[in-house]
Amino acid sequence: MLNRRTVFAILLVPLMATVACTSGCKSAGVTEVRGKTSFGPEFRNRGNNTSEIRYDLRQAAELRWDNGWTTGMTYRRRDIDGGSGDNENLFLFEVGYPIWKAPKKPDKTAMQIEELQKKIGELQSRLAGASSRDANSPRLARVEDTDSGQTMQKENGYAQP
Numbered sequence: 001m002l003n004r005r006t007v008f009a010i011l012l013v014p015l016m017a018t019v020a021c022t023s024g025c026k027s028a029g030v031t032e033v034r035g036k037t038s039f040g041p042e043f044r045n046r047g048n049n050t051s052e053i054r055y056d057l058r059q060a061a062e063l064r065w066d067n068g069w070t071t072g073m074t075y076r077r078r079d080i081d082g083g084s085g086d087n088e089n090l091f092l093f094e095v096g097y098p099i100w101k102a103p104k105k106p107d108k109t110a111m112q113i114e115e116l117q118k119k120i121g122e123l124q125s126r127l128a129g130a131s132s133r134d135a136n137s138p139r140l141a142r143v144e145d146t147d148s149g150q151t152m153q154k155e156n157g158y159a160q161p
Contacts, residue, residue, distance in 0.1 A: 032064040042078075055079045062094070070096035 037059055044052040055078070062072035072094040079087045 029066045030063050031066045034062045034064065036060040036062070068098035068101070070094070072096075 037057075039055070039057045042054045042056055044054070046052070056076065057078070058074060058076045060072060060074040062070055064070050074090075074092040074094065076090040076092075077087055078090075
C-alpha cells in the first residue's frame with residue numbers, strides 16, 4: 001500500500017512537468033480541465049475451458065493549456081482473483097504537445113456581413129449620385145428617428161413621401 005508521502009509525490013510530478021513544459025512559452029494559462037471515468041469487465045479465456053473476469057476502473061484528469069499543450073494523470077485499479085480483495089494499481093502521467101494544426105477556415109458569417117456592407121455602400125453611392133445628378137428627377141427626403149420623434153430633412157426645398 002502506498003503511504004501519503006508517495007501519493008503526494010506522485011501527484012506533484014504532473015504539476016512539475018507542466019511548469020517545465022510551459023515555462024518557456026509566452027503564456028501558460030489553463031483553458032480547460034477535463035475528467036474521464038471508464039469501467040468495465042475484462043474477460044480472459046485460457047484455452048482449457050477456464051475463464052477469468054477482471055474488473056477495471058480508470059479515473060483520469062487532463063489540463064489543456066492555451067499554448068496547445070496538455071498534461072494529465074490516469075489512475076487505474078483492476079481487481080483480480082474474482083473480487084477476493086487483490087487488486088492492481090497503476091498511475092500514468094501524460095504530456096501532450098501539438099505537432100500540426102489545421103489552418104482556420106474563414107468565418108462564413110463575417111464574409112456575408114462584409115459583402116452586404118459593400119452592397120449597401122454601393123446603393124448609397126448610387127442614390128447620392130442619382131439625386132445630385134438629375135435635377136428633373138423626383139426629390140428625396142431623409143427621415144431619421146430620434147428620441148423626440150421623426151425629423152425630415154428636405155432636399156432642394158421639397159420633400160417627397
